[in-house]
Amino acid sequence: MFAITMLAICILAGAFGQISWKHAMSNMEKIEDIDGLLSLDTLLNIITNKFIILGLLLYGLAFFLWLSAMSTLDISFMYPMLSLAYVLTAILAFVFLGEEVTLIRWTGIVLVMMGCILIMRS
Numbered sequence: 001m002f003a004i005t006m007l008a009i010c011i012l013a014g015a016f017g018q019i020s021w022k023h024a025m026s027n028m029e030k031i032e033d034i035d036g037l038l039s040l041d042t043l044l045n046i047i048t049n050k051f052i053i054l055g056l057l058l059y060g061l062a063f064f065l066w067l068s069a070m071s072t073l074d075i076s077f078m079y080p081m082l083s084l085a086y087v088l089t090a091i092l093a094f095v096f097l098g099e100e101v102t103l104i105r106w107t108g109i110v111l112v113m114m115g116c117i118l119i120m121r122s
Contacts, residue, residue: 006068017054
């Protein structure tokens, strides 16, 4: 049960990390090309942004929890379950970022969830 809890927290941390990064980047100037990405101003804005740092911390947490769960669970179970992070990220983007999620995307999300249910039953 401990490993499953670690996996669940890992999934949550990854999804919230992505939302944090998207929030940060949405509030910055758009990066149109590689020169824009590699400009000193852009790099400084990215590495000093509190939401980027929060996302990195969440991903760091997820990394250590993933390793913890890996010591007990099969990777053939864990890795497909990680796809729930995609589901959660889409839902969080809809709720917190106001992103439009089309019917076809919702259909894909339901299919991913159905796949995870099948894996959990194995």
